[in-house]
Amino acid sequence: MDSEARRRACVEFRARLSRDTGVNLPAAVERMLEETFAGDDGEQVSLQSNPGRFYACLGAAIGNQTVALYLPDNEKVAWWCYREAAQVHKHPAGMGKLAWCLLRGQGVTGDPAQAAVWFQKAADLGDAAAKATLGAMLLNGEAGVAKDAARGFALSREAVDQGYGLALFQVARCYLRGEGVEKDAAHGVCLLRQVINQEDATKARAETLLTICYVKGNGVEADTVQAALLCQKAVTSGDTQAIEMLRLIRTCDFCSSRCGGAG
Numbered sequence: 143m144d145s146e147a148r149r150r151a152c153v154e155f156r157a158r159l160s161r162d163t164g165v166n167l168p169a170a171v172e173r174m175l176e177e178t179f180a181g182d183d184g185e186q187v188s189l190q191s192n193p194g195r196f197y198a199c200l201g202a203a204i205g206n207q208t209v210a211l212y213l214p215d216n217e218k219v220a221w222w223c224y225r226e227a228a229q230v231h232k233h234p235a236g237m238g239k240l241a242w243c244l245l246r247g248q249g250v251t252g253d254p255a256q257a258a259v260w261f262q263k264a265a266d267l268g269d270a271a272a273k274a275t276l277g278a279m280l281l282n283g284e285a286g287v288a289k290d291a292a293r294g295f296a297l298s299r300e301a302v303d304q305g306y307g308l309a310l311f312q313v314a315r316c317y318l319r320g321e322g323v324e325k326d327a328a329h330g331v332c333l334l335r336q337v338i339n340q341e342d343a344t345k346a347r348a349e350t351l352l353t354i355c356y357v358k359g360n361g362v363e364a365d366t367v368q369a370a371l372l373c374q375k376a377v378t379s380g381d382t383q384a385i386e387m388l389r390l391i392r393t394c395d396f397c398s399s400r401c402g403g404a405g
Contacts, residue, residue, distance in 0.1 A: 151175055151189065163222050165215045174200060194233025197226040201239060205248070221249030228260065237264035238272040245285060254286030265297060270306035273297040278312055281321060295322025311337045311344035315351065318361060327361030346379035353387060366391060 152175050156167045178186040179199035187195045202208075205220030221243040227236020241260035244253045258279060264272035276287075277297035283289025295316045301309035310333060316322050317330035334355070337348035349372050355361050356369035370391045376384035 159219065159222055163215070163218050165219055165222075167219070174203070179203065194227045194231030194236055197223045197231065198233055198236040198239055201227065201236070205239075215249075217243075217249035219249070228263075232267075234264045234267035234269035234272065237261075237267070238269050238275070241272065241275070257285070258287045268304075270301040270304040270309070273304075274301035274306055274309035274312070277301065277309065281312060281316070291316075291322035293322070307337075307340050307342055308344055310340070311348055311351075314348070318351070318355070327355070329361075331355055331361035346376050346381035346384070349373070349376035349379055350381045350384045350387065353384065353391075357391065 155175055159165055159167055175189055178188045179196060180186055187199060189196045201220040201223030204216050204223065207216060221240070224236050224240040224243060227233040228240040237260050241257040241264065243249050244257035244260065246252065258276065261272045261276040261279070265276050274297070277294045279285050279287040280290045280294030280297065282294075295313070298309045298312050298316065302313055314330045314333035314337060317326045317333065319325065319330075331352065334348045334352045338345055338352070353369045353373040353376060356365050356372060358364065370388065373384050373388040373391055377388055
């Protein structure tokens with residue numbers, strides 16, 4: 143794209159953003175339209191090479207304040223970029239980001255039901271993160287979505303099969319509880335151990351849930367010593383729920399109903 147074409151693109155971008163949001167974009171931010179961003183796979187994308195992905199990346203950069211820290215209404219601008227990626231360019235990651243804005247009310251009035259619609263659109267196009275999020279909404283029956291455990295489990299499992307590790311925790315929990323799938327606590331425990339080894343954002347929750355498995359003997363032989371060790375790790379990993387749980391384990395309050403407090 144030559145300099146004149148870039149200038150026209152910047153002018154059009156600024157005019158449409160101002161019309162839709164009332165935000166007047168500083169010229170310094172406009173220049174980001176000439177930049178490239180790294181996608182999830184590391185590939186550099188530009189407005190010319192892949193506009194949908196570009197707008198999704200631009201929205202994330204502005205929304206996360208990794209650029210343009212001086213920009214007021216950054217969440218509103220991020221929402222607009224995601225909407226551009228989703229509605230105009232039909233990009234699945236943009237759809238998923240737009241859905242999150244609607245779910246959380248970031249940059250736009252919250253609308254959980256509409257968020258679910260956009261998560262579904264992204265999931266239909268194969269976006270693993272959207273599948274995992276929509277799966278969680280269906281499993282919990284919240285945020286404007288009727289509970290459908292079978293479908294929620296299926297979407298979560300699809301996300302895991304696509305390599306989206308953050309969904310593995312909710313798949314493990316489904317097996318432990320028999321939600322959307324036949325209960326297989328031993329398999330659920332096995333998956334929880336995989337989650338812990340992933341060292342991702344769900345590690346602490348997995349350590350806490352595995353603690354409960356050891357306390358109750360669910361999918362594994364009851365072992366309060368191992369439970370206490372795991373619970374301590376969960377505390378270290380930052381799970382606030384584990385703090386009180388560790389106290390209960392150490393005072394035998396968890397196991398008293400099972401063994402009568404005899405040991």
